[in-house]
Amino acid sequence: MVKKPNREQVAQRPKAAASRKLGIWARMGGAALSVAVLVHIVLLVIGAIWVMKIIMPVEKTVDFMPGNGEAGGGERGAQHKIQQKKRAQITPSTNVKRVFANGAVSSYAIPEQGDSFSQMSSLSSLGGGGASGGLGGSGGGKGFGNGLGEGAGGMKAAGATMFGLQMEKVQKLAVVMDVSRSMTSYLPIVAKELDKLATRGQLILYFGCGLKTEPKNRSISDKVYLANGKIFDRFWQNWQGNAPLNIKPEEQKKLTYDPEAEMPLAAIHKQMSNRLDTYFIDFNGINYAQTALLCKEVRDADTIYWFADFQDNVDEEMMKEVLRQVKSRKQKLYLHATMAGKSYGTVRDKVSVPSGGKAIVKDLKKG
Numbered sequence: 001m002v003k004k005p006n007r008e009q010v011a012q013r014p015k016a017a018a019s020r021k022l023g024i025w026a027r028m029g030g031a032a033l034s035v036a037v038l039v040h041i042v043l044l045v046i047g048a049i050w051v052m053k054i055i056m057p058v059e060k061t062v063d064f065m066p067g068n069g070e071a072g073g074g075e076r077g078a079q080h081k082i083q084q085k086k087r088a089q090i091t092p093s094t095n096v097k098r099v100f101a102n103g104a105v106s107s108y109a110i111p112e113q114g115d116s117f118s119q120m121s122s123l124s125s126l127g128g129g130g131a132s133g134g135l136g137g138s139g140g141g142k143g144f145g146n147g148l149g150e151g152a153g154g155m156k157a158a159g160a161t162m163f164g165l166q167m168e169k170v171q172k173l174a175v176v177m178d179v180s181r182s183m184t185s186y187l188p189i190v191a192k193e194l195d196k197l198a199t200r201g202q203l204i205l206y207f208g209c210g211l212k213t214e215p216k217n218r219s220i221s222d223k224v225y226l227a228n229g230k231i232f233d234r235f236w237q238n239w240q241g242n243a244p245l246n247i248k249p250e251e252q253k254k255l256t257y258d259p260e261a262e263m264p265l266a267a268i269h270k271q272m273s274n275r276l277d278t279y280f281i282d283f284n285g286i287n288y289a290q291t292a293l294l295c296k297e298v299r300d301a302d303t304i305y306w307f308a309d310f311q312d313n314v315d316e317e318m319m320k321e322v323l324r325q326v327k328s329r330k331q332k333l334y335l336h337a338t339m340a341g342k343s344y345g346t347v348r349d350k351v352s353v354p355s356g357g358k359a360i361v362k363d364l365k366k367g
Contacts (some may be wrong), residue, residue, distance in 0.1 A: 172302055173200060176206060185365075187268055201277065207284075209308035211314040227272045227279055227280050236263065336362065
């Protein structure tokens with residue numbers, strides 16, 4: 001016969017079951033897990049509150065461009081407001097500092113405080129062009145004065161003028177200057193005229209203006225030197241001085257520079273020594289000016305301006321060679337003669353004009 005449990009035993013059964021369940025949860029680490037979950041929940045709540053209250057969204061500044069057709073609206077009004085904003089960002093003329101570089105040569109000038117520096121419509125007008133902005137988009141202005149400008153979809157070569165001689169489609173102009181003793185006094189005038197151009201390039205000095213074929217028994221040097229230092233001093237002192245023009249090559253090598261002796265045309269010598277982009281070819285005799293016209297220093301110019309009296313000798317063979325090389329480089333040769341010397345007409349008709357250039361006779365001292 002089975003004995004029935006009493007009331008006390010029946011009441012203790014649920015407690016024993018609960019105790020057994022609690023023992024299993026504790027053995028599984030339930031208490032620690034509960035604490036960890038609670039801690040993470042608290043941290044997440046704190047973090048969310050910090051983000052919402054401290055990190056505020058940054059409002060973006062939007063250029064309002066009304067297009068309702070009312071006053072100040074539409075495309076014209078929107079562009080006007082944007083231009084006003086750009087003007088406000090440009091440094092006022094009262095705060096502009098003028099900076100100078102010793103010896104630097106440029107055809108541009110920073111405006112004085114009285115100029116309308118702060119009234120320019122856009123930053124692009126600082127390039128030196130007109131009010132329309134130089135290198136802008138389609139149909140943009142006249143660019144850099146006599147230099148680059150007027151281009152829709154790119155820069156086109158503009159014209160350049162030297163002493164009234166107009167040269168077309170010039171991107172870079174190089175000048176070859178005859179500095180034989182009768183011509184050197186023109187040098188400052190020519191250099192000043194060249195420096196006015198935005199298209200200015202190298203100035204090459206050569207003693208003479210002949211175009212003769214080089215003799216087989218003599219090597220004619222075409223080495224180009226910068227017009228400064230002792231080598232230029234030696235060249236200038238001797239060939240602007242009294243060195244004989246018929247001197248033999250071996251005797252020419254013995255010529256030196258004497259710092260104690262007077263420098264001929266000292267002011268012009270100093271000006272050229274301090275001028276940028278100025279070169280010379282040592283004395284070769286007066287008949288080999290092709291060494292200057294074809295030197296590598298003028299190779300990247302599209303226009304060559306040759307200033308001389310054209311009194312020296314030329315021959316057919318060398319004129320053909322000069323024309324061939326000038327045309328192969330896609331250059332034009334312009335002549336400026338101070339007088340119609342004996343070779344002027346020949347060089348004009350057989351070299352200058354066939355290359356696409358022009359020629360004038362004009363003595364700058366006579367006006």
